Amino acid sequence: MWPHKKINLGLDLQGGMHLVLEVDTQKAVESTIERITQEIRTFLKKEHIRYVNLDRIKGSQISVTLRDPEAIEKFEKLLDDEFENLRQVSRDQDDNGLTVVMDIPDEEADQIKRLAADQALETIRNRIDQFGVAEPDIRRQGEGRILIQLPGIKDTQRAKDLVGRTALLEFKLLDDSHDIQAALKGSVPPGSELLYQINENQETGRIKKVPYLVKKRARLTGAYLTDARVQIDSQYNEPYVSIDFDKKGARIFERITEENVNKRLAIVLDKTVYSAPVIQEKIAGGKARVTGNFTTDEARDLAIVLRAGALPAPVIILEERTVGPSLGSDSIRKGLISMIIGGILVVLFMAIYYKGAGLIANAGLLLNIILIAGGLAGFQGTLSLPGIAGIILTIGMAVDANVLIFERIREELGLGKTPRAAVDAGYARATLTILDANVTTLIAALVLFQFGTGAVKGFAITLSLGVLSSLFTALILTRSVFDYFLINRKIRHLSI
């Protein structure tokens, strides 16, 4: 019944997935702070400034403790020269020495958050474009939220993984100067961290976690990546993802491999080690591969997320609504059936109660439904299940205007007026009442539209369209039909 090309069906009718994500923008600030902390560490080493402690604390603050006065002086100079955008939160002198706590100014943190949200939106849009979904709808919702609508999507889990994955690719050197056993017992050396490789035995399904002690500082990240493609390993017949770096990335990669021959380089994706090969020789050309027992789909999705880039901060799924296509078509069928049955009953009722005039009202009713459908198509509205309910409700309420007019006409006829005078008086008197009564429904519908999400908005739209079109049909259309019969056909007796 609905011309599919023109009226957009809501996700609840055609099946699909609706997601609301929240970008954890605070994490973007934290990772900026983490990066600055690593930079400070590198500077301190390079300038031979002796420090007692350097760490990121409370998520987004940097704490440095120095003891000898010379080091403090050098450190102050370093801050002035290289880190002038850091804000000092506190300075405490105690037995350990001087502890300086710093963070970044609020405006800058806000800027980072804003950028993170923008970039996350862009990245997710890229990923979904590459995944290939027909007519996805991806938009910002408020400060740090992203609304994603994927109509007709079947493999919802895959889509969620694709959207929700941070996909931060990092190359980190293994820390071989410290004992991993000691680290596992809790004494992780500063500047290093414990990460795990997860191996799943595909036959038994058993999961084994292999720990690695790696340097915190990422030597190279996915930011320098230009391409990522799925390849099949000819030896093991296993898919892997080959990545290409841009010129700068290739130079960095070349330098790392040159300086660290015979050391191990961990390829880390979202804090999980995928592999940690030993560097055999200097690698030029900027190519690397990510391996790890992938299925073809997994490798393909990984290539997509790597190409689209990492999310600047992790995202959390706040809301998910998934409707299977069979449920959607069920809903359409049931909605249409109740609309047709309800409609027929109302039409019968009007025809029996008001006879000829009832037929005129019924013609108006039919036109009403066509107008609502046309309105939906014209305004690019979306028809949802509550939207169908709205149309059904309109069928019941649209005849109200006609009832008001007809009752008025009957009253006027009862006073002994001629049919023509009665119709004139009936319309004249009822018009204002009808307008008044409908404005309030319109107010409720508009408030609903403002407040509503997805499906409820659909209801508000069809209800408003219904109110407007029933005003038109009752006040203008049925009026002209009456006039035609009374003036042109000179009917003497009103069938009402």
Added chain:
Amino acid sequence: MQFIKPDINIDFIGKRKIAFAISIAMILISAISLLLHKGPRYGIDFAGGTLIQIKFDAPVKLDDIKTGLKSVDLGKSSVQLFGQEADNEYLIRTDRSVMTTEGFSGQVAKSLVDSTGVKVAIRRVEMVGPQVGEDLRRKALFAMFYALLFITIYISGRFELKWFTSGGITIALIGAVYLISLLNVSIPFLMAAALAVALVLFWFLDLKYALGAIVALIHDVIITVGIFSIFDKEFTLPIIAALLTIIGYSLNDTIIVFDRIRENIRKYQKSKFPFIINKSVNETLSRTILTSITTLIVVVALFVLGGGIIHDFAFAMIIGVLVGTYSSIYVASPIIIALQEFTKRK
């Protein structure tokens, strides 16, 4: 054909004390039910949580489903038949809301197949995080509040030409609500307070039509919510849509009566106010009943044939239409008389 004869003259106003008693009793019952149930039962839209709709290929035992679900850690969960028995459809609800991220629906399907031995399809998954639930709850209350407020300005403006007074009240109320909402008070309390203040203002500023309309609307919403609570049905987004539609619908009836009152005041200038009101209610009775009938026809059709998802929405509409029709006859207009008598006594 005619159900209601044109010369009908029922003494509605004379019986208004009985009507008030009935209304107050219904409101009390609603309030008691809400108290016993510890407030409205929020669906996952407002409480947060996960809802999964599943359909089996063949009949299964409810117990088998429950056993199957035990092997997946669902937290507090419930299983319920959805729609007709023959459909083999069930709804699973849990109060957890994060798990859908980790291949959760797949696990549920797998363990259900294991426990029942019947193929199962997941037809719908809805997950709402607690944050979103809270947001939606707040937004829903604000929506109801603003709908009521805007409607009352419109009524005071149209019927008593007091656009400025009612507009002023509205701006003051919106401002006050905004300021208080900054203080982090509980929203239901805030709304109740704001409505109470609005009612008092309408009373003392003698905005009788607005007062009558808003009392009738609050009456309708409370009773509908109360009946929902008595039947232990869930509040979801579509139910809020239904409540707002009921507000619009019930007002529709009320306005048509008010309109007639306004017309009759001019026509019968010498008559007493209660007589005019009773006459107006009688004159519009035929239309009120007819429109209720046609609307009821379609919402009942929706209730019976529309399928499970829209079932509760249709149920709310049925109650709303019935209560709304009652209130526009027995609540809205008698309130006007009550206010009239009050101001005369002063």
